[in-house]
Amino acid sequence: MIRRLETNQIGPIHYIYLFTQIKNQDKGFLSDPTSVQSMLEMHGDIHHIFPKNYLQKNGVTDKKDYNQIANYAMVQKEINIKISDKSPKDYLELLSISKEDEQSLQNFKDNAVPTELFDMDMNDYQEFLKLRRQLMATKIKDYYYSL
Template identity: 30%
Template sequence: MPWLEEVEKTLSDTFWNVELVQNLETSSVNSPYLCVFWAASCRESSDSLFNEGSKFSNLITTMGDVHHIFPKQYLIDNGINDKAKYNQVANFTYLDTPTNIAVGKDEPGKYFTKVFEQCKTGEYHIGNLKSEDAIKKNLADNCVPLEIKDWTFKDYEKFLTERRKLMAKKIRAYYEKL
């Protein structure tokens, strides 16, 4: 398949590390790059954010809620009013409804910290992750930077940049396994 070889020549490190990351800078839920990211998450059998055993693929196909990792209202309340900004695809994930309700409109630093604290208290209000190692793996699987627990709206752009890079790495790994 010579045409495939020609196409693959364009998939240089620059494509994966720069162009793909830039293409993830969109608010279109119909973005082919977002769709491939979701496909990678399904193929990898990733657990949904905060929930061990609740597969991303189940949420995307049947009963998941699209969730803004930095909640939309939180961003608006803090001066990020541009729909194209708060609806960036790098700010989206799928959550089950109870988890989405538990997170609510809290800032990420607050609700991610609660998830870490649950490991110590044994009282689970957001998801079901029972150890810090499980949380770290879950964040990595969902391409969420670990530092998010320390971030506020002032770090939103940094979050988007870092998450896009992680999403691009996941897409690349998915492609290379095809």
């Protein structure tokens, strides 16, 4: 399962992950109270958790590397604009998202985002992808067994 998430192609595995979020009534990344389902219905933004421009400025120029499915999350347009091209640890601080806040931690869980993101920058991108793929695969597996 994790191996199938090592792609930049939006396809069946990505849609299964989104179905999982819809079934669980998950909120979009950093987007409480808007659900993933609402965002999909209203054409919410697919956000790069490590912003594409941030990665490009730091030498990740291959589309296959920055457009990894594990780097995508549904987010409200207003939040996506605020995030801009900052590192995760910088935009989380800007948005006052704290790892001590239960609601923020639940949002990370809903979106299969590792809490290590609070301290991550460019040097941690590959580790982030690895951790997120594991969380996404677990979420998909749990969804499958709930059917």
